[in-house]
Amino acid sequence: MALVELEVRDNVGILILNDHAKRNSLSESLVDALLAGLAQLNTQKIPVVILRSPDGCKVWSAGHNIQELPHTQRDPLGYEDPLERLLRAVQEYPGPVIAMVQGSVWGGACDLVMTCDLIIGDDSSAFAITPSKLGIPYNITGILHFMNRMPLNIAKEMFFTADLVPAERAERVGILNHRVPAAELFDFTFKLAKQIESRSVLSVQVIKEQFRILSGAHPLSPSVFERIQGLRRKVYDSKDYQEGIQSFLEKRPPQFKGE
Numbered sequence: 498m499a500l501v502e503l504e505v506r507d508n509v510g511i512l513i514l515n516d517h518a519k520r521n522s523l524s525e526s527l528v529d530a531l532l533a534g535l536a537q538l539n540t541q542k543i544p545v546v547i548l549r550s551p552d553g554c555k556v557w558s559a560g561h562n563i564q565e566l567p568h569t570q571r572d573p574l575g576y577e578d579p580l581e582r583l584l585r586a587v588q589e590y591p592g593p594v595i596a597m598v599q600g601s602v603w604g605g606a607c608d609l610v611m612t613c614d615l616i617i618g619d620d621s622s623a624f625a626i627t628p629s630k631l632g633i634p635y636n637i638t639g640i641l642h643f644m645n646r647m648p649l650n651i652a653k654e655m656f657f658t659a660d661l662v663p664a665e666r667a668e669r670v671g672i673l674n675h676r677v678p679a680a681e682l683f684d685f686t687f688k689l690a691k692q693i694e695s696r697s698v699l700s701v702q703v704i705k706e707q708f709r710i711l712s713g714a715h716p717l718s719p720s721v722f723e724r725i726q727g728l729r730r731k732v733y734d735s736k737d738y739q740e741g742i743q744s745f746l747e748k749r750p751p752q753f754k755g756e
Contacts, residue, residue, distance in 0.1 A: 630751070
């Protein structure tokens with residue numbers, strides 16, 4: 498069975514996460530399937546894409562496949578990491594990508610959803626970014642995705658606590674564009690996609706690209722960038738990072754010591 502199902506309906510692309518056994522965790526193989534799907538839709542000049550999970554999923558995606566993260570002394574979220582490549586592909590897709598969310602979204606998948614242009618969820622949707630549970634130093638671009646989506650204090654709370662933000666609060670703080678009853682979720686999302694599809698494709702493409710450029714227009718001096726990389730290296734070289742990964746694999750609470 499394909500890890501990602503692809504459908505084109507009335508000039509709207511639909512990509513469905515389909516790795517039930519692994520709760521749609523963003524393994525390299527699943528990411529490759531999503532990248533291939535986006536590339537195919539781009540080739541077909543599909544102007545709007547909906548990214549979703551199958552109906553009734555309790556977990557939209559469990560996030561980055563932890564077993565594929567480096568265990569020590571290497572940046573776990575480097576430029577060529579599969580998830581990072583996927584995030585760039587969503588941002589660079591020449592048309593809006595709409596996340597249709599049913600169920601909980603965890604870790605790197607939360608970053609994926611935040612990177613989408615619009616987010617529509619039902620009452621079961623909930624969002625958690627979890628590097629502090631694993632001792633992972635999140636990267637600059639990932640943090641910026643959250644800063645561009647919501648108030649700074651909410652982004653900080655999500656990263657510091659790693660708690661799920663439920664649908665009602667997600668709508669209130671601006672994570673969700675719309676909160677819709679589950680029975681109406683797809684019809685609402687598809688109608689919104691069709692409304693966008695009916696507008697000037699070229700205009701929407703150019704406006705999206707301007708948003709992308711402007712949202713990343715935060716210049717850093719070389720010394721500041723090197724300091725940030727040094728801070729992150731301090732974490733992924735630490736015993737806490739090893740403990741975070743190991744405790745997750747052993748399905749036990751981590752025992753962090755700040756070392």
